[in-house]
Amino acid sequence: MTAKRSRLEQRRTALGYSQEKIAERLRIATSTYARWETCKADPRPYQRPNLAKVLQVTPDELEDLLTPELTALNRATADGPLASPGDTDDMKRRDVLSLLAVTGALIAMPHPDTPSTRRAPAGSLVETGPELNAHLWKVFSLSDSKQAALPVVRHQLGLVAKELEESQSDASRKQLCSQVGDLYQLAGEIFFDANRYVDAAHCYTLAANASREAGNADMWACALTRHAFVELYERRFAMAAPILAAASRVAQRGDGQLSTRYWVAAVQAEAYAGLGDLDECKRALDDAEQVHSLSGQIHNGGWLRFDGARLAEERGTCYLELGRPDLAEAALASALGQTLSLRRRGAVLAELATLGAERSDLDQVVVYSRAAMKLADQTGSGYIGKKLEGLQARLVPLMGDRRVSELHQQISALSSAA
Incomplete structure (x- = not known):
């Protein structure tokens, strides 16, 4: 799916700005502005007033400039009122x-008493x-x-x-x-x-x-597991645990050659970590590791994507939650050495910054926090932002350092904008 903000580009050129020049006026990277014009990213709410000022338009006019124009591919799949x-x-x-x-x-x-025997038309x-x-x-x-x-x-x-x-x-x-x-x-x-x-x-x-x-038991279990993630990220671990227990039971009805039950175990480990149960957390992580014994097509790349590649970062998250920085550091360092999406890399960087805060290692806090914030701004990901919010509370005892105080304010601004 591709799109472009042609009206934004036209307004910029009409004012005589190159991408480099307007980025300089906005105090952002040229690559960040270029991503706005190609719809690979959106200006954050706190950036929009300044953008409107530079482009000499009203907020409503800016919203029109930021509306992507659909390409032929988009129109083929998305025409209609929606x-x-x-x-x-x-x-x-x-x-x-x-x-x-x-x-x-x-x-x-309920199903009709006499189910229809109508065949689906071709192309339905x-x-x-x-x-x-x-x-x-x-x-x-x-x-x-x-x-x-x-x-x-x-x-x-x-x-x-x-x-x-x-x-x-x-x-x-x-x-x-x-x-x-x-x-x-x-x-x-x-x-x-x-x-x-x-x-x-x-x-x-x-x-x-x-x-x-x-x-479809596997799809059902995955939907329940995603629901549990909502509770995990709100730190309502006691609410997540029964949802995951239900997901585990449903997954047992599914296809044993798929990775569903192992994904459920990996997420259960996060719930156990939040509840402070190290033994159950380790057991769940060990269960999840059994995904590596599967062969063939173990996921579909859509609603089921678990292949065990994230287990290192998930172990790091769990051990950090349990207050075991000795176990967390090795796992997170291993995760950072892998090929990660920007979203996942930002989350791991935020976890490493949190680990630095636990140890009062200010250099580690600053280096990893800034890298995570850069990716949060680049992607607009609330997932990274939530990790940074978790870090923010741990920065309070360290705010005598000017760099840490600035980071605390920047994370607050990021959260407010989101």
Whole structure:
């Protein structure tokens, strides 16, 4: 999915600015501004007033300049009322939540006494939906700004809801429910990355219900696991534990050649760490390591992506939570040596900064915090931002150092902007 902000580029050139010159006026990197014009990133809320001033436009006019123009590929997949280019982020969010209510009702309605035997027409979502959904997961995973995938995802959700309204055979209905379970996990991931945890939880709940209706235990378990993540990131570990216990039971009904049950174990380890149970945490991590004994296709790259590659950083997170910096440092250093997405790298850097704070190592705090903040600003990821918020509380005893005091203020500004 590609897009460009041609109107933003045209306004810049009309004022005689090169990308380098306008970046200098805005006090940002040229690469950051270039990413705005190519829709690879969005200006943060605190950056927009200054951008409007430099471009000599009103805030409303700036929003128009920042609206991406759809390319031919986007129009082919996202034309229709849900892809209105003037929609704000809040409008897009409300669209998804409105569709959630409608789709939830359609899934909950009982089957007709005499199921339809109508065959799905060629080219219907029953046939084409899974391939497009897989593409959307790839767009999401490859995008630095995860919100870029939302317009097409919300359009696809509308199409699935519309097709669910029509009479379907039992087999077609199950396939459509499977697509709902798939898409709402993706929508939840987009909201989760933006720190919209309540919205994400609603999406994961519907995804779990739809997956159950589809008879897909692995997808069902994954939706429950994602729901538990919401509680983990709010540090409500006692609430996450029973959700993960249910996910584990559901996963046991699934395909033993898939990695589902091992992913559930990895997330359970984080819950045990939050509850202060080192022994259970280690046991869960050891269970998760058994994913490496699987062979063949162990995940689908969409709603199930766990292959054990993240276990080093997950161990580091768990041991840091348990107050075991000796165990955490080796795990996090190992994770940082791997090929990571910008989002994951930023999270690991924030964890290493937190480790430095635990040890009162100010140089480690400053170096890793600044690197993490740079990636948080570059990607707009609330996931990294949440890690930095966790670090912020640990900076208070160290704020006699000017550098640490500045970092504390910068993290506050980042949180406020998010």
